[in-house]
Amino acid sequence: NAGVTQTPKFRVLKTGQSMTLLCAQDMNHEYMYWYRQDPGMGLRLIHYSVGEGTTAKGEVPDGYNVSRLKKQNFLLGLESAAPSQTSVYFCASSPGQTSQPQHFGDGTRLSIL
């Protein structure tokens, strides 16, 4: 029962570098989400997807891009990392029904120097 798997778990980048965070789910969920979590601010939605080939902006999308080429995978890209993007990133997935909860991955701890 893998559920939602995020890679990598930790990463340190220099300002201006790029990287991609991978999220994979094996529950055949339609919806997938990327959040960032910062102290005192709770989880904030970056981008989300309601199905393969679709993406939409969340609350804090600037500086990030996403792609959902396959139903089970949701990629989050940082084109030019900035220190303000230092955070813990969580991926989540859920079925289509509104009563169903989101299931979260273990998170990626990203530091931008």
Next chain:
Amino acid sequence: GQNIDQPTEMTATEGAIVQINCTYQTSGFNGLFWYQQHAGEAPTFLSYNVLDGLEEKGRFSSFLSRSKGYSYLLLKELQMKDSASYLCAVRDGDYKLSFGAGTTVTVRA
């Protein structure tokens, strides 16, 4: 925008009861979720309310009043393992959740 408020911290003694309040002002309402998050770990689902009233799940209960924009999570017979952050989240449409900043509960022996 969304406004979801919960206390920052609460402390209680092992075996006691703690009530975590959550108030919300959102553009729509399609259900309220409570999650538990231990330090350094992923949030895990605890409860869901969409109709007014109390939902009970073992030691945990959650209450909702839609007219007041209010919910609470009740933790009974506290155990040390209940020390965690508790997140209140509101679904205002079909897809997205808006989260409160979380309440850190510390259980003391």
